[in-house]
Amino acid sequence: MDREQTFIGSGRENCPNQVACRGQKFAAGVADDGSFRAQSDSHAPAEAMPAVASSAPVEPAQDEKKSSGPATAEAARLAEQQEPPRQMLDDYQAGALATQFEDKEPEELLEWAFAKFHPRIAIVSSFQVDSMVLIDMAYQINKQVRVVTVDTGRLPQETYDLIDQICEKYGIEIEVLFPDTHHVESMVRRHGLNSFRKSVPMRLLCCHVRKVAPIQRMLRTLDAWITGLRRDQWATRANIRKVEIDHDHGGLVKLNPLADWTHEDVWDYVRHFNVPYHKLYDQGYASIGCDPCTRAIKPGEDPRAGRWWWEVNAPKECGMHCPIETGGFEHEFKAILGDADHTEGSGI
Numbered sequence: 001m002d003r004e005q006t007f008i009g010s011g012r013e014n015c016p017n018q019v020a021c022r023g024q025k026f027a028a029g030v031a032d033d034g035s036f037r038a039q040s041d042s043h044a045p046a047e048a049m050p051a052v053a054s055s056a057p058v059e060p061a062q063d064e065k066k067s068s069g070p071a072t073a074e075a076a077r078l079a080e081q082q083e084p085p086r087q088m089l090d091d092y093q094a095g096a097l098a099t100q101f102e103d104k105e106p107e108e109l110l111e112w113a114f115a116k117f118h119p120r121i122a123i124v125s126s127f128q129v130d131s132m133v134l135i136d137m138a139y140q141i142n143k144q145v146r147v148v149t150v151d152t153g154r155l156p157q158e159t160y161d162l163i164d165q166i167c168e169k170y171g172i173e174i175e176v177l178f179p180d181t182h183h184v185e186s187m188v189r190r191h192g193l194n195s196f197r198k199s200v201p202m203r204l205l206c207c208h209v210r211k212v213a214p215i216q217r218m219l220r221t222l223d224a225w226i227t228g229l230r231r232d233q234w235a236t237r238a239n240i241r242k243v244e245i246d247h248d249h250g251g252l253v254k255l256n257p258l259a260d261w262t263h264e265d266v267w268d269y270v271r272h273f274n275v276p277y278h279k280l281y282d283q284g285y286a287s288i289g290c291d292p293c294t295r296a297i298k299p300g301e302d303p304r305a306g307r308w309w310w311e312v313n314a315p316k317e318c319g320m321h322c323p324i325e326t327g328g329f330e331h332e333f334k335a336i337l338g339d340a341d342h343t344e345g346s347g348i
């Protein structure tokens, strides 16, 4: 891959929002669907912050929220019913596109994807270095790019710091999702605060409650999602294609523009364009997730060896990118759902 050509061809220039976003606060609110939307404060010029994407949930005022519970829920249900039909691809079309884009630069795939799916497309990121490359690339193509993440409640401080940095540098909104409070409370009551240490099924349950289920809820509102997955990250990712149909999540389109990039390609890009990155990488971390489940790796260890390092013969996956058969956590998850009100979005 001609990396220099990629960099030159990306149309990169100094971010026009770098000055405008300085001093911007990471103010936010939690929407009824559990999403959290960062907004600039009033000191930032209006043009520094892109308008909220038309399909994105609009954040109601706090007073409005308190006084309109059932009415808001009803309005949300009606709005959902009126959503335009998804732009679907079939497996044949996705396969043809994957072949077409296999030798193309990631920017070309992103450009096509934004033209076809925006605003019902988002980068779903935990702010590992791969998705930082994608955010930077996407911002050059579409200043309204949507970036979605989940605050699991167990993230390292450095992740929140990076979110602030992204907001300042690019002036984009980060749509932060949260897990269902009832599910987290129920899990903690039944199994304790550190249940993920007890067994692989307990760890997968925690990942499902805190991370997978909120993302699954969000994916139902999208036509396509973009991930930073690469083939060289882990055995389960060795065969990913740049364009896939995500049959595990309703058949929406899943794009992996960096599928054929290497670890070195990613860091070359970050250094070349001075892209912000997670500071734990400087402390020997190679893959970063929640604070209690991630550690630095030792020289020669696999890059994902620092994730859930106490587990033996278990997948280094949370379950978001590939179905995991455990025979254990699904039963527990159903048990903590409690009542029918919280079954929606379970994804099970």
Ligand code: SF4
Pocket (backbone or CB within 6 Å): 152, 154, 196, 203, 204, 206, 207, 208, 210, 211, 289, 290, 292, 293, 318
């Ligand atoms: S990474 Fe650890 S703390 Fe985070 S959701 Fe998964 S098990 Fe829970």
